[in-house]
Amino acid sequence: MKPKDQSFDANKAKKSLDTLFGIFADISNNADELLKSRCPYKNAKSRCTAKFECKNQHYVNQFGALPVCTGSDFLDYRSAWQTDKKRTY
Numbered sequence: 001m002k003p004k005d006q007s008f009d010a011n012k013a014k015k016s017l018d019t020l021f022g023i024f025a026d027i028s029n030n031a032d033e034l035l036k037s038r039c040p041y042k043n044a045k046s047r048c049t050a051k052f053e054c055k056n057q058h059y060v061n062q063f064g065a066l067p068v069c070t071g072s073d074f075l076d077y078r079s080a081w082q083t084d085k086k087r088t089y
């Protein structure tokens, strides 16, 4: 069996990289937009993973459970942060 031609096509490679860059730029832009309204400490189950206190934390009566985030994804969450106070749990 004859080996395939594996010569490097710089134009094809550049086009592929440009396509990949465009895809990652879109993902990054969407993430930037999302972070303007969704707190980065809020996990997928709407639990707070921050190590500081926040007015939006609602503690549940379950040992070891992360507090529920009661913040809205439509409002700026940063004014609720109390980063000078360590969370106690």
Ligand code: SF4
Pocket (backbone or CB within 6 Å): 039, 040, 041, 042, 043, 047, 048, 049, 050, 054, 055, 056, 057, 058, 068, 069, 070, 071, 077, 080, 081
């Ligand atoms: S409780 Fe506060 S710090 Fe925690 S995820 Fe919600 S907004 Fe963010």
